[in-house]
Amino acid sequence: MLRYILIIIFFLPIAVLGQDNWDQEGDLEDSQVIIEKDRKIDLPQVNRDFKKVPEIKVNQSDFDVSFNSRQFIPNLNSLAPRIRVLTVQDEKLEKLYSNQVKIGVGNYGASYLEGNFASKRSKDKSYGLNVFHQSFANGAVDKRNSGSGYQRVNPYGKMIFQKAVLNAEAFYERHNNYLYGYDTAMHSEVDRDSLQRTFHTIGASISLKDQNETSRYHYNINTDIYQLFTNINNSEFSFDYNIQNKFDLNDDFTLYLNSDGFISSLKFDILDSAQNRNLLRFKSGVKFTREKLRIGLGLNMVHENDTLEGMGKFHIYPDLNIVYSPFDRLSVFGGLKGDVRANRYRDFLMENPYLDNTVNVYNTLMPFQFYGGAAGSISNFLGYEVGFSIASVRHNFGYEAVYNELQGEIRYRPKYFDQNNTEANVYASISTNIDKLNFNLRGDYFYYNVGETQLMPFRPNYQLKFDGDYWIANKLKVGLNAHLQGRMNNANTIEQENANYSFNVDESIPPIYDLGIKLGYQLSNRSQVFLHANNLIANKYEYYLGYPNRGFQILGGFTYSF
Template sequence: MIRFILFLIFFLPIAVLGQDNWDQEGDLEDSQVIIEKNRKIDLPRINRDFKKVPEIKSIQSPIDVNFSSRQFIPSLSSLAPRIRVLTVQDEKLEKLYANQVKVGAGNYGASYLEGNFASKRNKDKGYGLHLFHQSYANGPIDKRNSGSGYQRVNPYGKYIFRKAILNAEAYYERHNNYLYGYDTAHCTEVDRDSLQRTFHTVGASISLQDENENSPYHYNLETDIYQLFTNINNSEFSFDYSFQNEFDLNEEFALYLNSDGYLTKLKFDLLDSAQNRNLLRFKPGIKFAKENLKVGLGLNMVHENDTLEGMNKFHIFPDLNIVYTPFDKLTLFAGVKGDVRANRYRDFLMENPYLDNTVNVYNTLMPFQFYGGANGAISNYLGYEIGFSVSSVRHNFGYEAVYNEREGEIRYRTKYFNDNNTEANVYASVSTSFSKLRANLRGDYFYYNVGETQLMPFRPNFRLKFNGEYWIANKLKIGLNAHLQGAMNNVNTFEQENAIYSFNIGESIPPIYDLGIKLGYQLSDRSGVFLHANNLIANKYEYYLGYPNRGFQLLGGFTYSF
């Protein structure tokens, strides 16, 4: 930059002069310009004296100096703030009266006793004892000759584990009845002891139920064992089991393999031989559940050795069920299945205590059944259920009345229908529960087709039941129960044609209707009185030919809790 400025300074005057003679003609003389740069900066010399840095000698102190440090932790005096934390006091539980006793008496020499004795509140376990007794010294025919009674002793217990619940119980039952189905017009002297039929049952059961919701595997195991004795030396031993298990594959699919059955030994004293009756059932399948739809599809495989088909029979039936919930208060269900209905001697005695000393005991085959229905709620207080079933049945059974002049009484035997027949049931029920009212009404229609010339004996064609209770006041409760049943066919067999009797064996069993009322009044939180009145219409109806029921019955008593 400096060179450029110097250049302009030297040549700018020459350029100006040259412009003055621009119009003149002439020749440019040759010339030579020499620019010489010769500049030098000279500074005076200064003398400097560079000396070596002297070494500093360390001086060691003859006194040792020690340094010590101590950690200082400040301490604060305890604070006592004048602040009170507000807490909600837990609500005290009401005192639990786990024990209760009911005592009563009534006409027909009725006596009633029921006791419930249980442990106090415990989150892990519970146990108790249930006692029940009800008997009638007299009955509708010849007073003491038609008495009856029932007793039961039932200790039980439950233990709750972290992932399972264990239940166990034992029981003793006694049923006492009399074969009072004799003709009082012709039988003046009857041996009461020969009419008595007493059945004793001793048994126990145990179950283990899975409660681990986080596990994909779920199970439920139940076992039951009982021994039945009778005063006519008939006996039945049975071991029953039921095992249900399910494995979740994912949120929608699950596999299951259920099984149940029994091993039974039946003995009749007159036959002097024992019969082994076994049934094993296996039900594998798969379940599907998604939103409002549930579907189960599997097989029902049954092996049993006691039907009229023969020995050692193995059956395979379908097992399909569908449950669909289109909205909260409506559920639809339908299915197709087949099965073997297990019939046992103890079940027959519970249904008809007036059996002969020996009866035939066989299972009933049901190769096909189609069923369906719906249940739900019309409102928060009114629920309903309707349904139907149509079955193809083989070896279905009813009861047949048998009159023996030598014995002088009517007894019953089982009557089987070996051909394929149709059985149907249509039902509807309504229940309500709100405020002080509880009520339930159910009606059933039954249809049996056992052949063109045969009738299903002692089975009603319809049944209507109602049960309800209402608290009239804080301490007064009233209950009502009604029972209406259609006519039944009367099927009889006579061992002697010349038998003299006055029974209307040619007519069907007329319809049965019964009405009862219950009253209860609370004297205090721990005591109360009750009054039950049954068969208010005082109709001595007959469910089984020759065995009329008691008329008007009254039972009153006292209840106490402690």
Template sequence: MNIENIYHRISLKTGLFLVGFTFLSTGLFAQEEWEKNDGEIEDVEIQIVKDREITLPKANRNFEKIPPSSIVRTQPNLEYFFSNLNLPLPALNIRVRPLRMKDEPLNKLYGNYVKAGFGNYATPYLEGYFSNKRDNQMMYGAHFNFLDSRNGPVDGKNSGSGVMNGNVFGKYFGSKVTASGEVGFDRRRYNFYGYPENQEVDADTLKQNFSVMHIQGYLENTQADAKLSYLAGFQFDYLTDNYEAKESEFQIDLNTGFDIGENTRAEIKSDLDIISQKDVLLDVKTRNIFRVNPTLTFEYGGFLINAGFKAIYENDTLGDSDEVHFYPVAKARYQLPSGFTVFAGIDGDIEKLTLRKLTNENPFLMPNAQAFNTNKTFQLYGGIEGSLSSKMGFRSGISVSTYKNMYYFLNSPLDQSKFMVVYDQGSTSLVNIYGELSYNRNEALRFILRGDYWGYDTDEIQEAYHRPNYKVSAISTYKLYDKFRFEAEAYMLGGIKAFDFNTGEDIDLDAALDLNLKAEYLFSKQFSAFIRLNNLLSNEYEVLYNYPSRGFQVLAGVTYSF
């Protein structure tokens, strides 16, 4: 709003005030005159001028700013005091019931099973395994197996064979000591069917049975990584056959180990064997073997070294007797930058030989076959192992050994269906070259391929009779959709020589080629059916001279787990 407009408003208001005042003054004056003149009205002329202009002087305006007052601000000195306030509060007792999650039920174990089946050659089969489940302190159970073929490859019943064995076992896990024990038996039935073709024989004279009873018990550390470890126990075996052979073996083992430093460990292994044998024409013969083997394991320059010696006393009646033998023992391992591991070592030992071991290798021995220990005077070995990928591994190596009293099998000149045990009391050299390749894909597919070559250089025996020169084996397992399980096995064994007393010549046996297959279908976790196919090529090969093996064999059955 400007000054001129304000001025006009003031002028108008002033004019109206003056006009009103004039009328009021005139009225009052006229009333007085009227009252004086008794109410007579005189002629009066009133003149109103409206164009009058009231002029006001201009006001002076001061535009100077008022200077701020100079105020000095001072910071007051303030002191703060803190004091702890301990307010006693009543105890708060909140009762809350926690929400507990339900434990997930454990999967039921089906470790126990019963198998039953039947196959050609009139072969019944029965097997059972029973044990306790999920016990942190105790494990116990029993196993039974029966497989008997009434007929065989030669003259039906005259070449039948079978096996029946069983055992009861138990193990108790204490806080510091673990105790284990086992009692069992093994019965094997054979027939001497290696007689000449078209020869009339009495079936009762062909029978041979081996019965073995055994009992054992051991005490050892519960913690495997204890600084001081030990193992002590015994084993007793007793063998009889269908003739008059008897053999008892009592063995005591005592092993201990203890840490000397951070990467050094000492071990002492010892055992005592007392072997007694008796037969038709053989008086009681007792052999003793006492072995002490102290070793020291340590690391040096990237090598893991195990070194020591063996001191062995034995009183064998063949060759040197009542003698103490010393053998150096050493083994070193070194890991290469590529991840492979190389190893090498030297060794020597008295290898215990019993009638039970001989009859497991060759059940067709003639009566009065004697067992003598084998002296491995020296062995040098080395090799390499490692992983080619996350699923494939390999191992290969070579060993060179010398032996005294190495044993071999020869057909008897009196009865070709029975075998003699002959010993080379000179020095036998043996070279073994081997290679192994393994493959494992998520436990669904496994495959192992191995090849071995053995080269013998005998001294007092013309050939290494009934010992192979090579063996190639392949084993594979495969699982399909958790319903099918397949197992395949193939092997080839060759280079076996025999001696024919009728012709006086060495015999080269044909290579043994065998292919076996097993398939199993799981109807459920508890019930399945299986079929085994052995010797699919139906090759009646001979590993022992005059003893052809069975041809194609089939065995089918079922399994129930609980």
């Protein structure tokens, strides 16, 4: 740039002089101008140090920052209101005595013990233990040869969840009896140990029940298991189940599918073989509910494997029931159903402990049963129910008395009727529950048609039961129980096969009537004394031929709660 400035300065005077002679003519002399570029600018070299920008380290450590805000509460002068709010204190719960012991003794060498032990109040669980013992050292025939006893131990527990309830329990039972139905005129001395019949049962059960009221689906599951042992080496094992399912389609219709049954094994020592007995039942249908009317319609399907010869193993029966409530205190019901009555060896022993060493155990078929009745209340304290049923039954059974020549006593076996026969029942009951008075009265009439030439043995034609109690004073309680039973037919082969048998064997068992009274006096809210008297008429009646009942019985004792 500098060189250009110098050139301009150099030529500027010449240009000015030339302007002075602008008007003069002349000739331009040839000339040559040479411009040389001979100047060089040299600058000193500078050393530059280019360094990397250092990385700025960020401190990532956490800082706890807390914010405090002060709350200013103005202080007000205390007020003295003239209005007082009345408050009701919560009522204190009455102290709960969940444990109770009852002890008693009586004639015939009777001893009685009952204990109930339970947990305290709890919203979600409960548990406890029941213990029961009753025995008679002597009986109506030859004292100790006709004694009896019963013991039971039963622990239990319950858990209540938000949507279900779980129950569980176990039990041990012991029954002890003697076959004292021998002819005392012909057998003055007998071996008491050979007469003893003792059977033990150990078992458990568990159930789960739905309690979710907002759900449309509801269920109830029950399972039971038991093992029976006897002192004559007979045994029975059984696993039972019961499952109930229902689904509410809407407010009117409900579907249900229920199932129950058992798997069992029965063994008699003399036969030295086990009999497997199984039953499976399904009940499905629909229920309709509309205001005062309820209708259920379904099928009852049963499969079992121990019917007598000539019968199928699979059965389908109807299941219809109707309930109509024209008034608030009256309901009329009726229905038609069929089913299989499951019979067990354990049930036979509970009903008749004087069985022979081996018996036949079969189920009873009921192709249909028609039933109906009415139930309601006359007032807030008095209720009633009347009804009837008539059924067609096959393999129905009673008991037949058989004389055992080896041991010299009467034993019993179930007697089945293979043909279809008619069974009917008419009943009526009335009950009340008032502060000081409680009672229940029921009467039944039974009818069995098992053929033109046969009679149903050891089943009464009518029965009347009464049980009630009344508080005469605040501390004195009086109870009354009565039992009246009609004549029973006697089926046996004793008279024909054993002419020398000295028993008075008639065609029927006379009517049975029994009357008992109970007295209880409360010493305090935790203790009580009691006195029970049974068979006040002192009638040694025979429910089973050859086995008279004890006469007048009395039992006194003491009850304490803690």
